[in-house]
Amino acid sequence: MADSAGVEVKPGATVQAPPQAASAGSEASRQRVVSPEYMFFEAPRERAFITGSEAAKEAIRRANVDIAISYPITPQSETMQQVGALWAEGYVKEYYRGEEEFGVMSAIAGASRSGARSLTATAGPGLMRGMEVVASWPGGRMPLVLLIMCRVINAPLSIQPDNAELAYLLNSGNIIFHAENQQDFFDYSLKAFIISEKPEVTLPVAVAVDGFFVTHARGYVMLPPSDIKLTPRDPYHEAIPAMDNENPPARISRDAPIQKSNFISYHVHASWQQEVWAAVERSRKYIDKYMGGLVEIVNPDAETIIVASGSAVSQSREAVRQAEEDLGERIGLIKVRSLRPFPTRELREACKNAKRILVPEFNCVGWLHREVCTALYGYSNAEIIPGPRVFGGISLPTEMILQYIFPDKKFAF
Amino acid sequence: MKRRINIRMSGLGGQGVVTSAHIMAMAASKEDKFAISNPFFGAEKRMAPAESYVRIGPEKIFDRGELVYPDVVMVFHPQVITMGKSYTMPFYSGIKKNGIVIINDDIELLTDEEKEDLAKMNVLVYYVPATKMALDIAGTELSTNMAMIGSVAGLTNVIGMEALDLALQDRFGKKYVASGGTATLDEAIKKKFAKKEMLLQKNLDTIKVAFDQATDYAKSKNYIPAVMS
Numbered sequence: 001m002a003d004s005a006g007v008e009v010k011p012g013a014t015v016q017a018p019p020q021a022a023s024a025g026s027e028a029s030r031q032r033v034v035s036p037e038y039m040f041f042e043a044p045r046e047r048a049f050i051t052g053s054e055a056a057k058e059a060i061r062r063a064n065v066d067i068a069i070s071y072p073i074t075p076q077s078e079t080m081q082q083v084g085a086l087w088a089e090g091y092v093k094e095y096y097r098g099e100e101e102f103g104v105m106s107a108i109a110g111a112s113r114s115g116a117r118s119l120t121a122t123a124g125p126g127l128m129r130g131m132e133v134v135a136s137w138p139g140g141r142m143p144l145v146l147l148i149m150c151r152v153i154n155a156p157l158s159i160q161p162d163n164a165e166l167a168y169l170l171n172s173g174n175i176i177f178h179a180e181n182q183q184d185f186f187d188y189s190l191k192a193f194i195i196s197e198k199p200e201v202t203l204p205v206a207v208a209v210d211g212f213f214v215t216h217a218r219g220y221v222m223l224p225p226s227d228i229k230l231t232p233r234d235p236y237h238e239a240i241p242a243m244d245n246e247n248p249p250a251r252i253s254r255d256a257p258i259q260k261s262n263f264i265s266y267h268v269h270a271s272w273q274q275e276v277w278a279a280v281e282r283s284r285k286y287i288d289k290y291m292g293g294l295v296e297i298v299n300p301d302a303e304t305i306i307v308a309s310g311s312a313v314s315q316s317r318e319a320v321r322q323a324e325e326d327l328g329e330r331i332g333l334i335k336v337r338s339l340r341p342f343p344t345r346e347l348r349e350a351c352k353n354a355k356r357i358l359v360p361e362f363n364c365v366g367w368l369h370r371e372v373c374t375a376l377y378g379y380s381n382a383e384i385i386p387g388p389r390v391f392g393g394i395s396l397p398t399e400m401i402l403q404y405i406f407p408d409k410k411f412a413f
Numbered sequence: 414m415k416r417r418i419n420i421r422m423s424g425l426g427g428q429g430v431v432t433s434a435h436i437m438a439m440a441a442s443k444e445d446k447f448a449i450s451n452p453f454f455g456a457e458k459r460m461a462p463a464e465s466y467v468r469i470g471p472e473k474i475f476d477r478g479e480l481v482y483p484d485v486v487m488v489f490h491p492q493v494i495t496m497g498k499s500y501t502m503p504f505y506s507g508i509k510k511n512g513i514v515i516i517n518d519d520i521e522l523l524t525d526e527e528k529e530d531l532a533k534m535n536v537l538v539y540y541v542p543a544t545k546m547a548l549d550i551a552g553t554e555l556s557t558n559m560a561m562i563g564s565v566a567g568l569t570n571v572i573g574m575e576a577l578d579l580a581l582q583d584r585f586g587k588k589y590v591a592s593g594g595t596a597t598l599d600e601a602i603k604k605k606f607a608k609k610e611m612l613l614q615k616n617l618d619t620i621k622v623a624f625d626q627a628t629d630y631a632k633s634k635n636y637i638p639a640v641m642s
Contacts, residue, residue, distance in 0.1 A: 315476045
């Protein structure tokens with residue numbers, strides 16, 4: 001194992017925090033607290049050539065995380081192994097491996113409710129295993145960050161990137177961002193903590209990224225210095241105050257509606273979930289402020305527009321460039337940064353003159369195509385083409401995207 | 414360089430296929446070129462098929478993942494061809510016109526049909542005894558990937574020796590965080606050499622010999638890699 005993997009524990013010995021964590025002179029202890037605005041926009045940045053896993057590590061180093069809990073699964077393991085190294089260096093206060101994902105997602109919920117800045121991460125089947133608990137987080141109003149390194153969930157078994165799992169998460173009330181590359185994974189992970197903990201949001205934020213293509217590949221990432229970290233979580237200014245010796249658990253858990261009459265239970269549930277989804281919408285202004293909006297638009301005036309999220313955006317950018325350079329055709333591209341809240345208004349405005357819309361995806365179910373159709377129903381006359389799609393983990397060749405854009409021409413296959 | 418080059422590396426687990434892509438990408442970065450490297454192994458185990466991909470170009474590269482349509486295919490082990498230990502069949506599937514195939518062996522491995530296929534696409538097939546080179550120069554077959562890197566750099570001139578030297582120092586000269594399997598292999602290769610400086614030097618020597626041999630070959634055949642112009 002790499003020499004940065006953590007501390008060695010001998011049989012019989014009690015597990016203790018490594019000496020670095022407590023030592024006053026460590027680099028971690030010298031980190032200066034800065035405002036989110038300074039961290040995101042003002043701090044000088046230097047270029048690094050690192051993997052997506054390392055980008056996540058660098059975000060967590062600067063995020064002032066109190067506790068990280070996870071269970072290893074490819075391709076997430078590499079990131080959380082490095083979070084272990086951060087713990088050993090004192091950048092993360094608590095860190096442990098849960099028993100499996102159901103336990104992990106439950107434990108991190110407890111950590112969040114106690115007021116700690118909480119992080120977990122999983123991939124594909126791990127997300128599906130933890131889904132029961134993940135779906136209950138938003139109703140529990142638990143600010144925390146879940147990193148998802150997307151991986152095949154359906155049979156035949158595979159560890160490769162395919163993001164069908166996000167289809168299951170979309171309607172759970174969690175805020176969901178989809179990172180395109182290593183830079184996004186760094187930025188979104190860091191910003192997710194701040195958005196998650198805003199009083200009028202107070203919700204978990206999932207940052208998804210396509211495994212391997214981003215997590216195990218190197219790319220350029222502009223990093224602020226490592227000697228600064230975000231302001232700590234302030235759990236007493238959130239929609240539900242943290243649970244401690246003076247603040248009892250939120251009423252929803254201490255006085256469960258299931259113990260009441262059905263009618264009270266229905267009313268409580270309805271108002272509670274309406275409030276959860278309203279809170280999802282209220283995160284928009286922070287996504288606009290910190291992430292530059294729910295979408296990025298390239299060539300807005302084009303008649304043919306590609307709508308994509310995650311790695312499919314990168315493949316599409318290349319196809320857009322090839323169409324322009326080799327064929328002299330301008331193709332539009334809308335990158336969806338936030339899946340929840342979904343950029344319904346933004347898409348209606350951006351697609352009002354479009355004639356054809358393509359939705360390339362890295363999964364067989366076409367969840368983004370459905371989302372786009374729902375958003376544009378009644379607002380656009382464009383033909384919304386379901387594809388191109390690849391599944392099982394293969395990359396989407398730019399030639400395949402070009403073939404969908406120009407069906408009359410012949411590309412490499 | 415005028416155009417981007419897409420390289421697919423096919424080999425077996427433990428041969429340093431993933432490391433090669435990382436070194437190539439880091440070397441390109443040293444020359445202020447743009448690069449993206451991508452590993453694509455299945456289980457991390459010895460002798461199982463392993464593939465990695467590197468894209469190097471003069472402008473920012475967006476696309477990622479496996480290269481379905483590569484310009485260059487590098488075969489790190491004869492079994493990729495003879496036993497079909499490849500992610501694609503045939504191993505050169507999707508190769509672009511005027512492409513290059515580099516094979517680690519000194520005996521002919523292709524069938525007549527395969528040769529015909531590649532000739533139709535005007536693909537250059539270049540054999541290099543990379544493992545023998547590694548054993549002769551570095552004293553260990555673990556340096557096979559170095560000879561492969563030297564060969565592709567020499568043939569295409571996509572990156573120079575100086576940048577490769579710097580990338581090698583980055584990868585093996587300082588602390589490097591990798592997966593458990595890769596870390597074990599790193600330890601194994603470090604044990605083969607008395608000192609870290611020796612490891613770096615011997616590996617660099619291996620790259621250099623392969624680089625020079627490929628450069629000489631390109632010169633003698635008047636070969637200009639059309640994939641990049």
